[in-house]
Amino acid sequence: DAGVIQSPRHEVTEMGQEVTLRCKPISGHNSLFWYRQTMMRGLELLIYFNNNVPIDDSGMPEDRFSAKMPNASFSTLKIQPSEPRDSAVYFCASNAGTTYNEQFFGPGTRLTVL
């Protein structure tokens, strides 16, 4: 298994453009998490899904951010319109959804908004 897969690995865009980040969880995992990593705030949970259903989106910064999980093997995080303060590394993680189970992280997408 290749582990959690994220694409693209790097994204550079201009302010106002739409950005879509993609994630493929580990096969068989039923929970998926999106995180944002910055120097100032560390690792912040944006949203997580159980069995493709959003459970907690309280970490989503504002309406410009949206996330979907149309099936068990794919999720997207969209930012529209993007702003320079969205520049960060975005991680996707998955796990089997059982209590206190280890989360497996993807390599991250480094987003730069100019």
Place this chain on the structure above:
Amino acid sequence: AQRVTQPEKLLSVFKGAPVELKCNYSYSGSPELFWYVQYSRQRLQLLLRHISRESIKGFTADLNKGETSFHLKKPFAQEEDSAMYYCALSTGGGNKLTFGTGTQLKVEL
């Protein structure tokens, strides 16, 4: 609301010296705590978890409920321990983790 505090952004120690990465949490119930590590050019990964009471790569962490702390310790630092370390908290038997802001450990020769 739960919170995890890692007071040091950067900790620099010499090889062979003891290491202690501090973690304090805020939660009124019974927490479960974890340490995750991110080595250079590698993915963030679980290092150890409180419930397992294990020692991984020489690291240990003891939950102190009185002080609400879960400090990560190693008696003798190695160069390969240089990495970013995150303390994380899970509450109420749920699947959600709250992470601290991380501590960059640098082990100098």
